[in-house]
Amino acid sequence: MDLVSLLTQGIAGTFAPYNFAVMVIGLIVGVVAGALPGISFVNAMAMALPFTYLMPPVAAMTFLGGIYVGGVFGGSISAILINIPGTPASLPSCWDGYPMSRRGESGRALAIAITASAVGGLMSALLLTFGAPPFARIALTFDQPEFFAATILGIVSVVAIAKEDAWRSFLSLFMGLAVATVGIDPLYGVARFSFGVPALESGVNFVVVMIGLFAIGEVLDLICQRQDQSALGRRRDGGRRAGLADLWSVKGSIARGTGIGCMIGVIPGAGATVGAVIAYGVEKQASGQGDRFGTGVDAGLAAPESAKNATTGAAMIPLLTLGIPGSAATAIMLAALLIHGINPGPLLFATDPRLVYTVFVSMIVANLLMIVAGVAVARGFAQLMRIPPAVLGAFIVVLSVIGAFGVRNNIFDIHVCLAFGVAGLVMKRFDFPSAPLVLGVILGPLAERYFLTSLANHDDRVSVFVTRPISATILAMALAFLAWAMWPRMTRLWRRAPA
Amino acid sequence: MAVPARRAAAGLLPPLLILAAALWLRGHVAVDPASLRASRGLFGPGFWPMLMLAGVAFCAAGWLAMNVVALLWPSGRATDADPQAPRYDTLRAIVGVGLALAYGAAIPVIGFGFATLLFVVGWMLLGGYRRPLGVAAVALLGVAGVLWFFAGIALMPLDLGKGAFEGATVAVYRLLRIY
Structure with missing residues (x-):
């Protein structure tokens, strides 16, 4: 069957009333879940999975695909408006999106974010449609050392966050990496840093750390300011709106972010967070306005936004062609397929092309509809800004506590979250960067697991990371990125040094 | 060269405390240190946390060194407080x-x-x-x-x-x- 007829089948499948309706519902659920701190789109997909038992396989996949696409964007709404990333991948959106909101440009920031996300997601869905088989062949060659190298690339991108003081940024990163080692180790089952406290053996969850540092830390910081709590009020949108010229001016950032997102997304295990952080780092160097990053720069928001949504379609390439879920979200989609007795893999393209091409087309349509869903939910969310700051602050803390509790239904997580909230206040007060710490907590467990399993599979040979061509190439890219990012600082120091 | 005690404390105390904490934690990775030994090969369950603590200690030492240099040889750049910066209410x-x-x-x-x-x-x-x-x-x-x-x-x-x-x-x- 030729491509045109396959696509026609996909279009017919996507626009079948039932499939289309569940996709729209999925999109709305995803955007709302993504926007609520602590309730990620992965939680929403997991909660929605039992409902797919009752659906035909095609509808189940369009439903979950809708939640996935909407959820990856949804996290940016709260990141931009209240500095709380709804999902880990939205973390870089806080760095430039939130300062724009504080300037009263939340509408403009959201317009840039929605546009960038939609373009990134759309390009990724097109890549999924037309480039799945060749990409799958490359992904098949990836093993643990390559996953480790990809994670290191994500970790190294912390230099992008570092402004002037790289020492403190790397210190914050290593502190996050150390916090991530609390609990039972992934290979031997030994409890680390538990001090005999049973609750610590289950580890420190990154969502809890993220909510504590960003949500509670921010609210505590605002309550301490002697200006009648007007800081939250300043976020009311009184600034200029995004025009077509604004959106056009970030086309290069969107293109770079999309490219990076597509490349990272296809690597199983890397995911939207790594893609968004790397895109931010690359954009900081490539945009030529790196010294202004973190103050509310359009390019600093557009690049990670496009990158994280560009991972959505790309992440489905290894899922559909190889049956390898590259992330928690695609693992849930794999579960949905298996529940319906469908085994993803190269054969699926021959045995059930209607399903495959309906998924492809529904991903394209979902990314277009995401603009409408995103605007609607963002408008509703923006109404929050009218609430008096003292009331809003109180309920942000309450929702954060519920979000932390909801991760594992564990009261200990509430205490950890509040402790990190206090730490967030102290870090902010002393101008100590907190974002690298969060990045370390997110990527630390992945890096350790890939490192140890790589060595366990290769007779403890550390050289395995540099003797395998793809792993060595990714590590070389990390090194080059580090040098590229540090070069301006080095030259500045060199010029400042006495002759 | 006289350095105000408060400025010196603010610059040196945080990295010193983090450095001390990292060194102290190296001895407390597990309740039973014997459990950290690798059952096979070089890389046991204590390897990664020790490596991360070494990273913390190294960066804290670097930060400390930078602050010492800044205290002893100030760059001369103006460090006036930002008039727009919010004032903190410590009691609150x-x-x-x-x-x-x-x-x-x-x-x-x-x-x-x-x-x-x-x-x-x-x-x-x-x-x-x-x-x-x-x-x-x-x-x-x-x-x-x-x-x-x-x-x-x-x-x-x-x-x-x-x-x-x-x-x-x-x-x-x-x-x-x-x-």
């Missing part, structure tokens, strides 16, 4: 932190609902919201909404509290048609 900070920590401690004892009610009232008062009717209405309606959504709709097992508070929370849940 202490009360805010205390309130948040007390909220976390109270949840398992008096239950999520009552702890949240007290926290919301306390936070609004701390934030300068003084209208009694407004405070009561926002706190009661807000907490009822939160309980209805998360305990009733999302079926989250929020803490009920202990003793008499458990019974009172169940009564509130019945009133809200959650049970």
Whole structure:
């Protein structure tokens, strides 16, 4: 069957009333879940999975695909408006999106974010449609050392966050990496840093750390300011709106972010967070306005936004062609397929092309509809800004506590979250960067697991990371990125040094 | 060259404390240090945390060295305070932190609902919201909404509290048609 007829089948499948309706519902659920701190789109997909038992396989996949696409964007709404990333991948959106909101440009920031996300997601869905088989062949060659190298690339991108003081940024990163080692180790089952406290053996969850540092830390910081709590009020949108010229001016950032997102997304295990952080780092160097990053720069928001949504379609390439879920979200989609007795893999393209091409087309349509869903939910969310700051602050803390509790239904997580909230206040007060710490907590467990399993599979040979061509190439890219990012600082120091 | 004691303390104390903490933690990775030995090969369960602590110590030492250099040989750049920067109210900070920590401690004892009610009232008062009717209405309606959504709709097992508070929370849940 030729491509045109396959696509026609996909279009017919996507626009079948039932499939289309569940996709729209999925999109709305995803955007709302993504926007609520602590309730990620992965939680929403997991909660929605039992409902797919009752659906035909095609509808189940369009439903979950809708939640996935909407959820990856949804996290940016709260990141931009209240500095709380709804999902880990939205973390870089806080760095430039939130300062724009504080300037009263939340509408403009959201317009840039929605546009960038939609373009990134759309390009990724097109890549999924037309480039799945060749990409799958490359992904098949990836093993643990390559996953480790990809994670290191994500970790190294912390230099992008570092402004002037790289020492403190790397210190914050290593502190996050150390916090991530609390609990039972992934290979031997030994409890680390538990001090005999049973609750610590289950580890420190990154969502809890993220909510504590960003949500509670921010609210505590605002309550301490002697200006009648007007800081939250300043976020009311009184600034200029995004025009077509604004959106056009970030086309290069969107293109770079999309490219990076597509490349990272296809690597199983890397995911939207790594893609968004790397895109931010690359954009900081490539945009030529790196010294202004973190103050509310359009390019600093557009690049990670496009990158994280560009991972959505790309992440489905290894899922559909190889049956390898590259992330928690695609693992849930794999579960949905298996529940319906469908085994993803190269054969699926021959045995059930209607399903495959309906998924492809529904991903394209979902990314277009995401603009409408995103605007609607963002408008509703923006109404929050009218609430008096003292009331809003109180309920942000309450929702954060519920979000932390909801991760594992564990009261200990509430205490950890509040402790990190206090730490967030102290870090902010002393101008100590907190974002690298969060990045370390997110990527630390992945890096350790890939490192140890790589060595366990290769007779403890550390050289395995540099003797395998793809792993060595990714590590070389990390090194080059580090040098590229540090070069301006080095030259500045060199010029400042006495002759 | 005289360096003001307060400036020196602010520059040197944080990296010194982190450095000391990292060195201390190296001896406390596991309750039983023998469990950290690798059962095979070089890389046991203690390798990665030790490596990360070494990274913490190295970066803290680097930060300390930079601060020492900055204190001994100031660059001469103006470091005037930003007039736009918000002024901090230390007392409010202490009360805010205390309130948040007390909220976390109270949840398992008096239950999520009552702890949240007290926290919301306390936070609004701390934030300068003084209208009694407004405070009561926002706190009661807000907490009822939160309980209805998360305990009733999302079926989250929020803490009920202990003793008499458990019974009172169940009564509130019945009133809200959650049970």
